[in-house]
Amino acid sequence: MDRHEGFREFVLARQQALTRSAYLLTGDAHLAEDLLQSVLLNVADHWPRLVRRGIPEAYTRKAMINQYISWRRRKHMESPSADLPEHGHAHDDAAVDRIVLRQALAKLTPRQRAVIVLRFYEDLSERESAEILGCSVGTVKSQTHHALGRLRILAPELSKLFADAEEVSR
Amino acid sequence: MNRLREALGELAADAPAVDLADWAVEGSHRRRRARLAAGSAGAMALVVLVGVLLYVPGLPQDAKPIVAVQAAAVPDLPGRGVGPLSHALRTFCHVGGPIPPDCRDGEWRVVTRSGETYHVPQAMTSGHTFSPLAISRDGRVIAYYSRQAATFKVRDLAGGAERTAPVTIPVTKLGRNPRLQLSDDGRYLAYTDYWSGKDGLVIDMRMGTTLPLPAGWDPRSVSGTAVTLARSGLFGQRPGIWVMPLTGGGSPVTLGKAYKRFSALAPDGATVAALGQASAPMFVYDGTITLLDTRTGRAKETATIRGLPEGTRPLDLGSWLNAAEVTLSALPSTSWKETRHITYAVNVRTGQARQLAIYHPQSVMHDVIPGAGTPAW
Incomplete structure (x- = not known):
């Protein structure tokens, strides 16, 4: 039996929602993808046990938050631009x-x-x-x-x- | 709290589209092989490490396993005698939230207008990111990819007649997110992988002939005379429309600006509707619908869509209900928990919208309604 049976479907169903949370956490599209990649790799490694325990989503969400906090402790993740655009131009x-x-x-x-x-x-x-x-x-x-x-x-x-x-x- | 949630939802909508399932599986296999090769001593250490990694403090250790609600089993699609469909949806068995009865992971199931539900085990499920399925506008014909036949099949649900495409199309040639469009009579099938830029095909399922479609174009509708292709203009593409005769040829017209989504070809055969897109920030819907001339590319009329509840996020345009109204698919909110998919009829001249139906897929974007192509992220 494929030890990753069901993993692809789980990712397919949830990756967009998870990416959005990762983006809100990191504030950067590339870092969000990096964060999710790192977490999903761990989830794939442990997939059979997570399924047996019925906690793939809870584990993934928790791992993503923990990984994000751990990254932020180690490195600066975001450089927000200094100036805001003026009102009344291209931005509503x-x-x-x-x-x-x-x-x-x-x-x-x-x-x-x-x-x-x-x-x-x-x-x-x-x-x-x-x-x-x-x-x-x-x-x-x-x-x-x-x-x-x-x-x-x-x-x-x-x-x-x-x-x-x-x-x-x- | 609602306003902060909406603002966060708007911000989160800028997140990139990703496709990480195969990448993670391959990475996991590589790591597993590396671990096995590290020898028994190393392997023992890793077993301990995995145990530690799996124990995440605070994880709901007593979380109840996700178990499908026990209910009457959902039958497989019978060979014939199935009524017109309301929609199709994919089921997922390892995600949070309610798991549908008789869940089969990643598999398509169809729901008739009278409420009967059937599994479609013959349609490809896992092993590929998006498994395309389309329903004809009248709900009586479905098209799907058969892994066994290594190509598309079209089935008449009432009579049971099934046709197989005359060419094999390996899964690897389908691309990551194949889009599928079925003609009203179920005879013609158009597919491309819009995002990964692989070439597509129009297939005449009755005559067994094919017409190649160029990469980078999104099929919006197909009929016995032409396939209507669109290109939104994102990622530096030149936005355009191409009503390509099934005899081949024709030429695309360039649009003056990028649009978010396009409808099927209108009943007049000379226009399509498009959802407007703000010039900045990118990808943001600007609240308008525009009628475009498919021969010149010029905008004939633009209206602001009215009558959508606050917070509605338009997804896509689809088939036409009459000469003035086109279907709009939308999500009622930006919440990641959202499972409602709502369709509206939008008058392209006045912009007035009226609700048509509410669908409750298990996961939004993993459902298909009649006359609309496989959803694209």
């Missing part, structure tokens, strides 16, 4: 918001950024986020609070985005 407001948000995310600590992605992009609960990050629910709450506070300072023009998120994190 939404595009400018994306650029500002991307730059603000780049200035968060790895764990703060991870918690923002897990809680507000992947829509995971505090408990689920805590399991993936390997910390307590209380730590997730405080990391979320600090991350949102920092985003508010880094990107005050996006405060409308953070207002209802802060309600949820209280």
Whole structure:
């Protein structure tokens, strides 16, 4: 029997979603692909055991977060451009918001950024986020609070985005 | 929280399209061979290492295995007597979320308009990134790639007649993301691999003749007279439309700007609709639909699409419902958990959209609706 039976289908079904999370974490298309490659290689190595235990997706997601945090500790991963485009040219407001948000995310600590992605992009609960990050629910709450506070300072023009998120994190 | 989620979703949409399954499997095989070659002492050490790697602190150790919901087994597609299809979808058995009853990993299943569901075991599943399948506009004919026959087959679902393409097409020639279009009568099949740039074919399944299609063009529709090809203009390509007669020849027309997606050829035989794309940032849909003259490439009319719920992300245009309305496929949100695929009819002159149907595939982009080609990422 092929020891990777089902692996291709798993990747096929989930690689786009995983790449998007990796991109939000790293802020760079090439690094996002590198991160996912590195994680999927480990997942492929351990595939039969992961399937037996019924946890391929949970393992992949957790491994990606851990790998990202580990990389960020070792090297600088992102160089956000210094200047914002001026309003009223080729970019619409939404595009400018994306650029500002991307730059603000780049200035968060790895764990703060991870918690923002897990809680507000992947829509995971505090408990689920805590399991993936390997910390307590209380730590997730405080990391979320600090991350949102920092985003508010880094990107005050996006405060409308953070207002209802802060309600949820209280 | 919704606004932050939407903003993150918009940002995440800039992520690159990747295809890493085969790469990871090959890499894993290489690492395994290297480990085996390292000798028993090294192998013992690696066993310990694997054990350590597999134990990730905080991983839900007591996570319940993903088990398919027990329900009546889904039968295989019978030889005949199947009603018109509503859609087809692929099932995946090792991902999170609800696993469909009687899951077969990566396999296609079809759903009739009256709700009957059948496995399609004859359609290629694993071993290739995207397994193409197409449904005719009336839902009565399917086309799929048969690994056994090493080519495409077309099947009339009610009568059971099945035709096999006259040429073999090895899997390796299919490319990574083959797109398949079936004519309304099920006689003509067009395929190319738009993204990897391999040549394609139009196949007359009744007469057993073929017409080569150039690389880099995306087949949007095929009929007894012509195949309509489009090129969006991404990645430095010159955007264009090419209504190529099935007798061969014709010439492409160049468009004045890049577009995101194109429709089938309109009933007038002289226009296609296209979703607009902002000049910057790239790939972003600009909210418009444009009617393009296929003979000159000129934009005849442009309308802003109205009536889509906020957060809707248009995916693709498809076949025409009448002289004014074309089908639009869309996702209702940018959430990675999204499993709804919604179709709308869009009036190309007024831009007004009205909802047609909601589909619930297990994984969005892994479903096919009648008259639309295999989805492309």
